[in-house]
Amino acid sequence: MATPLNQSVADSALLTRSLPLGLLRAFVQTDAADDGLTPALLAELKVLARVPGLLVACNYGGTLCDAEGISTETLPLGSAAIALRALAALPNTHAAVISGRSLRDLAAVSRLPAEVHLVGSHGAEFDMGFAHAQTLATEALLQKVGAELNEAVGFMKGIWMERKPVAVSVHTRPAAPDVVSAVTKAAREIAARHGLAFIVDGSVLDLSILEPAKADALENLRSRLGASAAMFAGDAASDELAMATLRGPDMGLRVGAGKSVAAHRLRDPESFARVLAILFELRRAWLFGEDAVGLERHSMIGNGSVTALVTPDAKICWMSHPLPDSGSLFAHILGGDAAGHFTVAPVKASQVLGQRYVDSTMIVETRWADVTVTDYLEPAPDGITSLVRVLSGHGAATITFAPRPDYATAPFSMEARSDEVHVMGTSEPIILLAPGVTFNITSDGRHATATAAVNLANGPVVLNLRCGDTEPQPADPAGETGRRAGVALHARQWVQNLALPAVKPSLVRRSALVLRALVHQPTGAVLAAPTTSLPEGIGGTRNWDYRYCWLRDGSMTVNALVDLGSTSEAAGFLAWLGRILANAPGPEWLHPLYSVTGAPLSTEAVIDSLPGYAGSRPVRIGNAADHQVQLDVFGPIAELVNSLSEREDALADPHWELLVQMAAAVLARWHEPDHGIWEARRAPRHHVYTKVMCWVTLDRALRTAERHGRAPKPEWAPAAAAIKAEVLQEGWDAAAQSYTVAYDSPDLDAAVLHIGLSGLLDVTDQRFLDTVTAVERELRVGPTVFRYRYDDGLPGLEGGFHICTTWLIEAYVAVGRIEEAWDLFDQLVNLFGPTGLLPEEYDPGTETHLGNHPQAYSHLGFIRCARILDAHQDQHGTRKRHDEPSRG
Structure with missing residues (x-):
């Protein structure tokens, strides 16, 4: 089983975590007086670390390392190189060095890895071909300027010259101050005489065909890499041009003395290395989560x-x-x-x-x-x-x-x-x-x-x-x-007042309390889960907002409580649904989900400033499934009304009217394709589960009518028969030897188990036996069952769904595979958290719990399985199970 990690995020996480971060943390913790690492700088670093796309760029000599030159003694500080490389390896994070050196010299001396973007010649040189693209006129001019410089200052002690693709450089670092002054004056005059830009970059004087372009280079990188914010650090006048372009959450850092537009000043390159280390730690924590708790x-x-x-x-x-x-x-x-x-x-x-x-x-x-x-x-x-x-x-x-x-x-x-x-x-x-x-x-x-x-x-x-x-x-x-x-x-x-089964009663009790806590008592609506964006795959994008009331989930939740003997939650939910129907254009136009107030949802949005659980982004607010067509939702509502009326041995008039409306909705739309129970974000299909639930709607309406002496609509029975015949014919796939997710599709999903669990197909029918085998073979992995394995149009992977696991347990019981049912049930029990709660999913490959937490689906499915197993052992005298130590 492949892990549900988004691979690129996982690779970056592994790379950065394999670096010698002890050195980085030592920098963070070191106390160096007057180094410029002020509380204000730290506060701004925290903001910068949390932008969606970050570009970290800097000069080389004097910023990333102590001095200019072309010898190996001017390699970047070891810690600075580590921090810059680590930043570049993080997702949505880019690093660059924009230097006055030629690109060839910069690459050779810095020895920075390929993930760090290098730009030479004061921002003009992005690739090695730049040097070979210069005209003969440029070459002739630079040769002439080089000769003049050599004649004027080449003999002076501590002076040496270098040819670059578009400039001649004079290096003055070893020279005495009076020599530097004289050389600077002569070089400036030569540059002016030939119309060249004169650039002072630390101890290097450049006579260049081009004006300094570090500002343009920074903007180029920002645009090309899609960065939403940038940091730029430098120590030279040409660096100030780049820092003048910074805005918004951007940060400018001046390293060393000199006038600057930067908001912050650092003492030396070692201080800048510490800033890089701090920024890496902050951004890594934001991207991957701060030691995420299971x-x-x-x-x-x-x-x-x-x-x-x-x-x-x-x-x-x-x-x-x-x-x-x-x-x-x-x-x-x-x-x-x-x-x-x-x-x-x-x-x-x-x-x-x-x-x-x-x-x-x-x-x-x-x-x-x-x-x-x-x-x-x-x-x-x-x-x-x-x-x-x-x-x-x-x-x-x-x-x-x-x-x-x-x-x-x-x-x-x-x-x-x-x-x-x-x-x-x-x-x-x-x-x-x-x-x-x-x-x-x-x-x-x-x-x-x-x-x-x-x-x-x-x-x-x-x-x-x-x-x-x-x-x-x-x-x-x-x-x-x-x-x-x-x-x-x-x-x-x-x-x-609950009627708890003898099978795992303390866990059933806890599950019931969880479901009751998900009932929004002021309105009667029921949450699918109390959280948003807890991931279905760590590092992936399958992060959804579940703080709403799905008609399907809500019906199933309160129905589980009805089965345990508590009916007030069902009455509240049906009253809530009745208020929604009173304002709907018709029952067939119900949305799949609503806010607890009954209002349709606002547009799905993303909170870019939050990194997500364990770095799983985006964090979503709202749910676009609100705009989908999900025609299966009528079935669980009809099932609820049927169960509630049976439990109370009475049928309230509003509940009967609600059942009539659900049946009317099915008659109006059952023949249409829809998006299905799994809310696939692609074109609608004729989903088998949806058709089964449409049949359930009419079947439960007929049962309820017969039990309570109500008059069914004459079209209900013929329509139910027609739906059943179509599902049995069109839903079967001969190649897969199973009922499948949709008509004309070989793809399997766990929800097709309901073709037997609902009563539409006899559980002794060979087609249902084969379907159970297919689901087990294709979708079960150890203690969990996946929804499906086909491409649903979304990136990344997900875990197995606990609700699907409970369906397979129920199917095992239905077909007489009792020991296998108990075995899978025991494995599910072992997945409960230490206080008796279950999230939505489980990845057996990484043994990681996934999805919003706690999940109503997971707990209601568990309650149903415990009750079914309890009823079976009472009826057949199969092995008795003792409850586990109480988890409260």
Whole structure:
């Protein structure tokens, strides 16, 4: 199985990580007084490191190395060469040296690798052919100028001359000051007499046919390489021409003395080497992520309105406000510290002893030897987010509150007032209430951060972050225990009413709590996942925003809860859907997904300033699937209404009307091609899964009508029969010996298993048995099952989908392959994170968890499998399975 890495990104990452970076880090950590590495410079480097495309360019002699000349003693500093090469190896990062030397001399002396662009002759010479393209007149003039120079100054001590493609150079470095002065005067007069440009570049005097062109060279490179920002460093007058073109996030660095337009001055080339090392470290962290924590190791907290992710070491790394698809307040998981985080850690460094959910709740505890952090989201009035963090123990802890509103793009300021921290300049008030805690506010020039240290031996500390609350009540640490107990009681009462299977009941319980937390209670909508752009392949571009309600996913999520005995979520979801239908031109024109408010999505956009999880870009906001045609969505809705009415032994009139509308939508459009369940971004096709779900819509409508004495439409049964006949005929591929993804296609996808799982085709039919075998053979790899293997028009690869794995488990049970079902189920169980959560995908090649987290699909599929296996062992007396130790 190939890894899901984008190969070019992977190669660059491996190259840069194989370099002697200890040397680079030593430069970063070295303290050198008056070297020019100021806090302001560091702050600007952080900004520059995060641009989409970066060009780092500099002069050679006097900037990258100490002196001019053509001998091997003037090779670049070893560390500078390493840093420049490392920068050039990073994705979307380019390095260049623009020197007054001839290109041949520059290449020979610098010995820089091919990935560093070299430009000679003060910016005029981009390739070796330049020297051979000069006219005879140019050659004659330079010979004449060379002869005059030799006669005038060639005899002086410490002076020697060099021919370049378009210039004659006089090197003065070893000469005495009075000799240098006399030579400079004579050379200037000769240049003027012949109409040549006179260029002073350190200890080198150039009499050139061409004016210095470093500015043009920099612009040429910027345009050709697609750089969105540039750094240029130099020490000579000709370098100032290039620095004068810098703008926006660009950075100019003057190395050494002399007048300059650059905003920053460095002491010497060694200081510049340190800057290159710092820039490399900053950009590498931005591109590849700052030691990305495995997705499955993140825990989620939620209160029915808002969710947040917590790392294994108690860092709030993701939270948005006030809606699930609003801009983030903390986005560390997508951009490291610079994207926002809320961190608590013991002062005395130690390993985390463990993280767990408080039993049957969404309250998370993270414990060190002398510090415990308890996190939960407290129920609050609509539009208000209340995050509570309780610090307890007998040690000391540090608190770092670093909000970065709107994906770290919105300006804001911060102010400490008594024991409160106020975030100002945001669209809604944000206040951190912290009784007894004194915060210190600092700024890096763009963003403010509040820090504090507390001694827990004096008692617990309660931090209450309130967003959107115009009049927050004073925090009452003494009352927090009671509020927390109320939150826990509410969750436990809900859990106690669930009918949990005997198979893995604690994991089923946790999965149910996760699904319930994905229900947006104010509206009834259901999130597919609480996150955006967690990658389907590390370093790839398959990064999607899942903070919306897909009609398919939402129906399946609340249906899983109905199966466990909780029906209120289904009622809320169907009411939400009813409001959408009331404003739709017709049920057949439903969008595949909506925001939780019921509004269509805005245009899919990219946040260029965020590097993405482990460097996986782009980070996307919005989802273009909103504009697709997905005609399978009616089936899961009909399945839900059927299940809910069966569970309650009653059918509400609005639910029957909804079922009638879904059937009407199918009758109107089932014959059309669509984009399918996997939302392929290419031309619509006649997808087999879609046709099966259209049949399911009519079949479940007929069942529901019969059960509850309703009158079905006369066209439902004939249409269902027609769809079934067409699917069985057109969906089968004789060459593949399987049902396939679409009519007239040999490609296989895991969703075709529903041709039997739905009841359309008898599971004992040889065609279904063959389809199960084909999916197993072509799509299963170890503990996971891939959606498909065909080219879907998108770059990069992805992992196996947990929902597909659960479908194959269900198919194994349906066809009587029970031991194989148990074996695959056990392998799936082993993939759960330490607190019982699952993301969307898993790559068996790299053993990496992938996709948005936690994923509703993954957890609802697991619940269904546990229930099916439990029912089978009860019915057939097959081997009993004991639950694993509780993960909360």
